[in-house]
Amino acid sequence: MVQNKSVIFLKHPTEYPVAGEHFEVQTKELHANLKDKDVLLRNLYISLDPYMRGRMRDTNKSYTAGFVLGQPMNGSGVSEVIESKNDAFPVGSIVTGMVDWSEYSVATGAQGLRIIPDGRNSKIPLSSHIGVLGMPGMTAYSSLQIIGQPKAGETIFISAASGAVGQLVGQIAKRQGLRVVGSAGSDEKVAYLLNDLKFDAAFNYKKGVILENLEKCAPEGVDIYYENVGGETLEAALEVMNNHGRIVACGMISAYNNPNPYGIKNLMHIIAKRLTMRGFIVSDFAAQCAADFARDVGGWLVNKEIIYKEDVAVGIDSTPEAFIGMLNGKNFGKQVVKIADL
């Protein structure tokens, strides 16, 4: 009998989740029992994303369905079909879609799965399909255009700029002729922004005063703030925003694990400077942007006009630590877990 390791959700955390208390890896025997249209997946990569912290909350107010206590956690993944009762997904297909954080999982009715053409002979890493070509990439691409409305010559400030979304936002903004400023949590990440992604300016938010660093990096103010972190960084951005600026509210990771988050005192700038701050989730924009996104980002990636850094944890056992590390900003680039080789 095949043994199957899964990351099981145990308890709703109120602060940082703790492995063994809120989630843990458990081993069970695999019983696939496929019904008509089902497929059995051998999972290769799973995506770890900050928004998933919201799915751990004990509330029905989170914007995506919560994880179920006692069940495997789940998210975007790349998998191989190893057993199939669905003609559209023959054995051997490489697919992407929502999968369990498990070595093997059943996709009921193959719902939401999509075949990756040439998946077995891909010119780009398979993990790209849950990163730069997946949900984080679509998030960056769609929201920058629809909410940010970038114009050449403007300045954009991106927080968590070396992360899954930020690094693509910055590179697209550079292509569109903006001055690009980023913040990140280590000197190594800042060097990546400046040297590899060619940002115009960047700073380590853990060193010095955020507002002073931002003022130095954006002497002409900020027209678009791409918000991933919240807290003092948002407050600093509000101080330096230009009139009619746009705040793309993608994430506020500083608040996710804190039951008493930092209070923002200078929202008056939203009125005085006539700012627009707009939240979104990627599914709001996916349909209208899918074709453009695939053509643009897919093309840039194949032609090596953009780069995309991933932080790859190896093995299902590494998942809890990688997830907690990502919530603490320890990841350098988009966090994925490689569960198995193809």
Added chain:
Amino acid sequence: MVQNKSVIFLKHPTEYPVAGEHFEVQTKELHANLKDKDVLLRNLYISLDPYMRGRMRDTNKSYTAGFVLGQPMNGSGVSEVIESKNDAFPVGSIVTGMVDWSEYSVATGAQGLRIIPDGRNSKIPLSSHIGVLGMPGMTAYSSLQIIGQPKAGETIFISAASGAVGQLVGQIAKRQGLRVVGSAGSDEKVAYLLNDLKFDAAFNYKKGVILENLEKCAPEGVDIYYENVGGETLEAALEVMNNHGRIVACGMISAYNNPNPYGIKNLMHIIAKRLTMRGFIVSDFAAQCAADFARDVGGWLVNKEIIYKEDVAVGIDSTPEAFIGMLNGKNFGKQVVKIADL
């Protein structure tokens, strides 16, 4: 020689302005010395508005020109032309535009003045031209449509709902088939919202817990929050907003006189609920809305389909106290000062 009383700006306040310290009434002899195109005005009404607190700040970051130390404060007014070197504004004309907080003032080149047709025989109070038909009315009308995008059946929550802007927002929203909820600072104001303006629900924000009151008044959540106050009221609104809600950021009076304003901790709702929060100043929208505004609000007012409460202080000497009172929410309805009878 004619004596002329004016309210002179003396000092930038950091908290609530104090009469005699930050501004005071002074009497000087009137020396008109009109040049070509100038007119001399006998001022009848002046408008006192919360945004003017921003013009008292010692900063160039306020969104309108600051008051000038040692000079009269100014704002919208209604005046009679009593001396004229401008053929477009003959003696006896009733005009509205930016005027000094003075009994008499010179309008250089008659800049920005507009004649009120039938001003001497008006069917509506002359003060309407600085209230419901003036800047506050245009503010309410334009921003509700452009930012709020109201749809019949939705719920709108309006803070400072009996104020200059709020009372018109509420009545327009009722006309458009929305469920209208308001907050105000006294039981008398709440009774006005319910009985006179026909709001669906209203509460006194000084009694009980704001969030609990709001939840009771808006059991199906809030689709549009018309923001005039900031602070805890904004925080409560964020809690009850529905997905895709809009926040019309018109004012945050709770923060104007406080160098250390209340910090907003739950902005994460902007992302989770995909909210849009947008600031504006009325001049952003005035051109595109002027014709519709004059037709709609002017028509409703003449036909008594809407009502509009004013709080009228009498005499230029009453101005400092009335202004401070307005910043404290003591006004009941739109605050004006009647300086003289026609």
